[in-house]
Amino acid sequence: MRFLRHGLAAVLLAYSSLAAAVLEIEIVGAGENQIPIALVPFGGDEKLAAEINGIVAADLQRSGLFRLVDPAGKSPHEPGEVNYADWQVRGADALSIGQAGVLADGRIEVQFRLLDAVKQIDLGGHAVSAAKGQVRAVGHRIADLIYEKLTGDRGVFSTRIVYVNRQGPRYKLIVADSDGYNEQVLLSLNEPIMSPAWSPDGSHLAYVSFENGHAAVYVQSLYTRQRKLIANFEGSNSAPAWSPDGALMAVVLTRDGSSQIYLVRPDGSNLRRMTFSGAIDTEPHFSPDGQHLLFASDRGGSVQIYRMAVSGGPAERMTFGGGNNYSPRYRHDGKVFVFTHRENGRFYIATQDFQTGQMELLTAGGWEKKPSYAPNGKLILYASEGRGRGILATVSSDGRVKQNMFTQSGDAREPVWGPLP
Amino acid sequence: MKKLVISVVLVNFLAACASHPPAETSAPAAENAAPVAATAPAASAAVAVDPLNDPASILAGRSVYYPFDVSTVQEADKPLVQAHGKYLAEHADRKVRLEGNCDERGSNEYNLALGQRRADGVKKMLELSGAKAAQLESVSYGEEKPRASAHEEAAWSQNRRTDLNYSK
Numbered sequence: 001m002r003f004l005r006h007g008l009a010a011v012l013l014a015y016s017s018l019a020a021a022v023l024e025i026e027i028v029g030a031g032e033n034q035i036p037i038a039l040v041p042f043g044g045d046e047k048l049a050a051e052i053n054g055i056v057a058a059d060l061q062r063s064g065l066f067r068l069v070d071p072a073g074k075s076p077h078e079p080g081e082v083n084y085a086d087w088q089v090r091g092a093d094a095l096s097i098g099q100a101g102v103l104a105d106g107r108i109e110v111q112f113r114l115l116d117a118v119k120q121i122d123l124g125g126h127a128v129s130a131a132k133g134q135v136r137a138v139g140h141r142i143a144d145l146i147y148e149k150l151t152g153d154r155g156v157f158s159t160r161i162v163y164v165n166r167q168g169p170r171y172k173l174i175v176a177d178s179d180g181y182n183e184q185v186l187l188s189l190n191e192p193i194m195s196p197a198w199s200p201d202g203s204h205l206a207y208v209s210f211e212n213g214h215a216a217v218y219v220q221s222l223y224t225r226q227r228k229l230i231a232n233f234e235g236s237n238s239a240p241a242w243s244p245d246g247a248l249m250a251v252v253l254t255r256d257g258s259s260q261i262y263l264v265r266p267d268g269s270n271l272r273r274m275t276f277s278g279a280i281d282t283e284p285h286f287s288p289d290g291q292h293l294l295f296a297s298d299r300g301g302s303v304q305i306y307r308m309a310v311s312g313g314p315a316e317r318m319t320f321g322g323g324n325n326y327s328p329r330y331r332h333d334g335k336v337f338v339f340t341h342r343e344n345g346r347f348y349i350a351t352q353d354f355q356t357g358q359m360e361l362l363t364a365g366g367w368e369k370k371p372s373y374a375p376n377g378k379l380i381l382y383a384s385e386g387r388g389r390g391i392l393a394t395v396s397s398d399g400r401v402k403q404n405m406f407t408q409s410g411d412a413r414e415p416v417w418g419p420l421p
Numbered sequence: 422m423k424k425l426v427i428s429v430v431l432v433n434f435l436a437a438c439a440s441h442p443p444a445e446t447s448a449p450a451a452e453n454a455a456p457v458a459a460t461a462p463a464a465s466a467a468v469a470v471d472p473l474n475d476p477a478s479i480l481a482g483r484s485v486y487y488p489f490d491v492s493t494v495q496e497a498d499k500p501l502v503q504a505h506g507k508y509l510a511e512h513a514d515r516k517v518r519l520e521g522n523c524d525e526r527g528s529n530e531y532n533l534a535l536g537q538r539r540a541d542g543v544k545k546m547l548e549l550s551g552a553k554a555a556q557l558e559s560v561s562y563g564e565e566k567p568r569a570s571a572h573e574e575a576a577w578s579q580n581r582r583t584d585l586n587y588s589k
Contacts, residue, residue: 192565194529208533213518214560215533236537236561239530252534254541259534280534296531303531326528340528367572369528414529 026404031064035150038069038092043077044099055139059157064401087117106132114149136182154376160418162196167410180405197240198418206240217251230268241284250284285329294328327370331377338371349382362399372417381417479504487581492538494546506550518586519543521561524577536561543583
């Protein structure tokens with residue numbers, strides 16, 4: 001095992017926020033029971049309020065769980081100014097009102113309240129503030145609070161995603177808000193970058209880079225940008241995954257022959273071989289309780305999903321039936337896993353319930369690969385294709401609402417949804 | 422801009438070399454050589470030509486191709502791999518990198534593993550033909566470096582390959 005700390009000379013680290021900006025988001029379908037909500041434009045700084053309102057509206061719409069009701073000229077900013085009949089007439093079950101402004105030190109502050117128009121009650125007020133310029137963060141936080149109050153589930157609009165942008169020979173590792181905006185380029189190379197994986201606390205990313213001429217696994221801090229090479233054996237070092245406590249990583253190495261799964265500490269120490277199949281075993285993913293690994297293997301003749309205990313022992317085949325299955329990932333509650341299903345030349349995003357063993361296709365099929373759950377299990381992010389390019393896409397966990405995110409240039413690949421902040 | 426053009430031409434040339442049987446690649450070379458043949462036949466005969474650089478040699482072939490999801494060297498390509506193994510046995514100073522590639526069907530990670538298995542298969546056959554392990558390095562690019570990028574078999578068949586890349 002070699003340890004290397006790479007200086008900045010070895011790679012080009014860029015901080016551009018214009019690399020592959022999301023230009024357009026296309027939403028298809030609607031949830032079964034959408035909550036009609038009116039987002040009344042906040043008072044105070046009108047320009048700031050309009051910007052925040054747009055972010056909140058886009059977030060809620062993307063979830064597929066809300067229908068936006070036009071305030072149509074009514075703009076109360078205090079509970080006392082609200083005439084509930086106005087909102088019942090418009091068909092709104094809920095409305096948000098408030099004030100937005102910039103403080104003396106440049107911080108953005110929003111005070112808002114959520115009101116139930118049917119029960120005619122105040123659902124509570126919140127103050128959200130952020131550093132100067134962090135308008136999107138404020139919008140996402142407000143959307144999270146509204147989402148949580150009205151659905152009872154954890155909001156994920158303030159989370160981040162990672163993906164690889166490929167343009168010709170240029171590969172960029174990009175971290176962005178969950179809506180694809182506000183991206184930062186973490187690494188930019190003229191060699192492939194693959195398989196990004198979030199540390200459970202969101203502070204580090206593991207990934208595969210070919211900058212040494214072959215696939216090697218790196219871990220990089222999002223804060224200090226410092227990188228560490230943690231697996232660089234002969235052949236291929238790939239498919240890193242973190243244990244839920246962050247103490248272990250699973251990696252796939254060919255140092256002893258075929259691609260097999262190994263456990264290693266995130267500093268590269270204590271390497272231990274996990275599988276002994278002689279076949280291809282890859283794409284390990286830890287269960288939320290850290291006790292099991294799901295992975296893809298061709299040990300049975302075709303590529304299928306298997307599960308084994310982290311403590312060792314035999315692997316159990318999880319997927320049967322026609323086609324091949326790749327890229328398994330657990331849902332946050334460990335009851336369901338999502339994966340890529342290939343059948344008759346098409347790739348689908350599919351889920352399977354551990355208890356029933358029932359597979360469900362969530363997408364129509366095409367070049368849909370590499371799914372990962374949002375931390376609340378309600379949305380799935382995956383790589384798709386649109387207008388001849390690789391794009392990011394999401395689908396609601398019931399398959400009803402799909403969203404395509406078109407980036408400015410190049411192919412978006414290998415997206416992974418990050419943890420809660 | 423100039424640099425870009427040159428590198429594009431070079432890539433096309435290499436691609437043409439690698440993807441056609443040796444008989445085809447030798448034809449244009451022979452035509453080009455014809456006008457100067459009268460002035461320099463003795464000189465070229467006097468120099469011991471490295472067969473690796475002879476476009477008419479089987480060694481001019483530097484790629485091995487596979488059916489979908491297969492990693493064993495196909496019968497048709499065995500003479501090529503064996504000839505490289507024999508050449509390496511006779512030229513202990515030469516080193517070659519075996520670069521496995523896949524088409525885009527499958528996951529990136531599975532294809533990386535499959536490409537490695539393809540490269541390792543060629544490596545094994547080279548060793549059986551006399552090459553030493555120290556002369557060989559096998560790596561995989563999975564589906565990351567496609568030679569052709571369309572979603573069709575004509576492109577996929579070009580991308581399922583192991584390249585034999587000699588170091589200078």
